[in-house]
Amino acid sequence: MFLTGLGTLLGVALFTATMGLSTTARLQVAADFDVFRATEVLVEHRDPTSNAWLDEAEIPALTRLAGVRSAGRLIELDNLAVRRGPTTGAREAGITLLGAEPGALDAIDPRLLVGRRFDDYHEDAAAPVVLLSAVVADRLGVGRIGTAVFIGDAPFLVAGIYDAVDRRKEALLGAIVPYRASAPLLASAPNTRRRVLIEAVPGAAATIAAQAPLALRPQEPDALRSIAAPDPTTLRGGIETTIANMGIALGVIVFVVGLVSVANSTLVAIIQRTPEMGLRRAVGARPRHIFAQIVVETALVTTIGGLLGLLIGELVTLAVAVSQDWVATFDFRIALAAAGASLLGGFVAGMLPAHRATRISPVEALRR
Amino acid sequence: MLALEGVSKVYRDGVEIRALWNVDLTVEEGEFIAVMGPSGSGKSTLLNVIGLLDHPTSGAYRIRGVDVADLDDRSRSAARGQLFGFVFQAYHLLAGRSVVENVELSMVYGPVPTRARRHRALDALERVGLAARRHSDPRKLSGGERQRVAIARALAARPAVLLCDEPTGNLDSATAEGIITLLGSLNADGLTIIVVTHDPDVAGRVGRTVEMRDGRLTVTTRR
Numbered sequence: 001m002f003l004t005g006l007g008t009l010l011g012v013a014l015f016t017a018t019m020g021l022s023t024t025a026r027l028q029v030a031a032d033f034d035v036f037r038a039t040e041v042l043v044e045h046r047d048p049t050s051n052a053w054l055d056e057a058e059i060p061a062l063t064r065l066a067g068v069r070s071a072g073r074l075i076e077l078d079n080l081a082v083r084r085g086p087t088t089g090a091r092e093a094g095i096t097l098l099g100a101e102p103g104a105l106d107a108i109d110p111r112l113l114v115g116r117r118f119d120d121y122h123e124d125a126a127a128p129v130v131l132l133s134a135v136v137a138d139r140l141g142v143g144r145i146g147t148a149v150f151i152g153d154a155p156f157l158v159a160g161i162y163d164a165v166d167r168r169k170e171a172l173l174g175a176i177v178p179y180r181a182s183a184p185l186l187a188s189a190p191n192t193r194r195r196v197l198i199e200a201v202p203g204a205a206a207t208i209a210a211q212a213p214l215a216l217r218p219q220e221p222d223a224l225r226s227i228a229a230p231d232p233t234t235l236r237g238g239i240e241t242t243i244a245n246m247g248i249a250l251g252v253i254v255f256v257v258g259l260v261s262v263a264n265s266t267l268v269a270i271i272q273r274t275p276e277m278g279l280r281r282a283v284g285a286r287p288r289h290i291f292a293q294i295v296v297e298t299a300l301v302t303t304i305g306g307l308l309g310l311l312i313g314e315l316v317t318l319a320v321a322v323s324q325d326w327v328a329t330f331d332f333r334i335a336l337a338a339a340g341a342s343l344l345g346g347f348v349a350g351m352l353p354a355h356r357a358t359r360i361s362p363v364e365a366l367r368r
Numbered sequence: 369m370l371a372l373e374g375v376s377k378v379y380r381d382g383v384e385i386r387a388l389w390n391v392d393l394t395v396e397e398g399e400f401i402a403v404m405g406p407s408g409s410g411k412s413t414l415l416n417v418i419g420l421l422d423h424p425t426s427g428a429y430r431i432r433g434v435d436v437a438d439l440d441d442r443s444r445s446a447a448r449g450q451l452f453g454f455v456f457q458a459y460h461l462l463a464g465r466s467v468v469e470n471v472e473l474s475m476v477y478g479p480v481p482t483r484a485r486r487h488r489a490l491d492a493l494e495r496v497g498l499a500a501r502r503h504s505d506p507r508k509l510s511g512g513e514r515q516r517v518a519i520a521r522a523l524a525a526r527p528a529v530l531l532c533d534e535p536t537g538n539l540d541s542a543t544a545e546g547i548i549t550l551l552g553s554l555n556a557d558g559l560t561i562i563v564v565t566h567d568p569d570v571a572g573r574v575g576r577t578v579e580m581r582d583g584r585l586t587v588t589t590r591r
Contacts, residue, residue, distance in 0.1 A: 276460070279454075279460045280473070283454070283473060285449070287441075363416050
């Protein structure tokens with residue numbers, strides 16, 4: 001009887017575990033999701049050698065779009081040498097330098113240990129001020145603001161030192177200067193990336209990504225390309241459908257195989273119980289009584305199997321969730337569906353054996 | 369009470385087998401009848417036809433004046449359960465159920481309310497002298513005890529006729545003697561009993577013995 005229900009048990013356990021795990025994992029993805037990445041939009045030219053477009057970009061038109069929190073030009077220069085003194089031989093570091101307009105700086109949002117951010121005044125004046133990351137400051141031996149450092153050959157005044165940023169993580173190993181102040185350095189930088197950095201309000205990134213090229217370069221919007229992090233709801237949906245569909249498909253297959261094996265072993269059991277069927281007929285049972293008895297018995301077996309499977313499935317979910325430090329979820333609807341499917345499946349699986357049982361001749365059954 | 373007129377049961381399985389052939393038999397209320405004869409002579413078929421487990425292929429069978437051919441499946445099942453009690457050579461007790469639960473089984477498909485079943489089952493067990501074993505597993509009982517449980521199961525439904533197919537066939541002679549004595553005392557209380565048997569001892573204790581050969585009723589002996 002226990003073995004009979006084993007197939008259902010395994011099917012339901014698998015079904016429950018996969019459903020439970022996919023739900024748990026889905027919520028976990030949402031929890032892990034980087035909210036800063038999700039609200040970041042970058043716009044760049046499809047032709048990486050194109051330079052003029054950034055200076056021509058209509059930043060004010062972009063900032064008027066609904067859902068834009070802040071936006072500004074951003075240029076990234078790789079492998080620039082930063083020195084403590086004007087001469088070679090001074091303490092030196094190769095860094096990524098970010099030239100950022102105040103709007104882009106707001107989006108990067110560096111957390112300053114000392115000093116202050118540069119602002120519109122510095123930008124308009126192309127003032128030679130620099131924000132150093134704590135890593136670079138450490139390597140240069142800079143601990144205070146007001147210190148001069150040399151980037152390329154130009155002197156910059158350290159205005160602040162930061163140890164964390166919300167966006168553009170590469171800034172953690174580099175330095176940030178006003179956008180216009182970076183222009184003289186372009187000649188000495190082998191590698192540059194010109195972009196517009198936008199911070200969107202949560203949920204608006206995809207829309208802004210679609211609108212930004214037209215706002216920035218209305219005469220030639222197709223020349224620009226937006227890069228936005230995948231929308232968290234889409235991502236969640238994607239994970240939900242793939243994992244859950246796989247789990248459901250697997251669970252359903254095992255469940256059906258389980259039901260077939262239940263039907264089969266019930267059939268065998270009916271043959272062994274032939275005398276009982278004969279006896280029941282002899283004491284007044286009608287064929288429909290026999291049919292109902294077998295169907296109900298089978299449903300009972302699969303339901304018990306299903307409930308055990310549900311328990312095992314939930315325990316597996318719980319165990320995985322605990323070991324991964326996730327929040328385990330229990331979806332009552334899954335449990336209800338599993339129990340209902342086991343009950344219904346039992347009725348279906350019991351049909352054929354029950355029909356066979358009604359065809360047992362009581363005379364044959366009782367002959368011994 | 370029971371009347372068979374020209375009853376035949378013929379199997380056509382390639383060759384024609386006449387399990388019963390033109391049997392006339394009348395059973396009165398309170399009779400104790402033994403059906404004897406060699407194996408394959410149609411004794412069990414006769415009992416199955418009487419007990420409505422089997423249909424005759426021709427002839428008329430009346431129970432208290434009602435032709436069973438007129439009964440639908442529901443009425444046949446109801447009559448089988450309430451009018452007849454069956455006792456088999458192989459007992460046919462359900463394993464995994466207690467003695468009293470086995471006895472209650474005969475009332476499950478009848479009109480006896482659930483609450484009254486336990487009481488009537490215990491009464492029947494009392495009658496066969498096994499009330500003390502009511503909670504036992506039937507597999508732990510001796511053959512004689514098992515057959516008493518089977519008799520109690522038949523009695524609990526309070527049938528009009530007890531049909532016994534070789535009730536002592538699996539028992540040693542001392543135990544068989546006890547079963548026969550029990551059947552005799554039930555008959556003395558007014559129960560109609562028809563018993564199919566090979567055992568000449570049984571035949572010696574009944575009111576009437578009918579003998580069968582090749583599906584025909586050949587000899588009737590009254591005591």
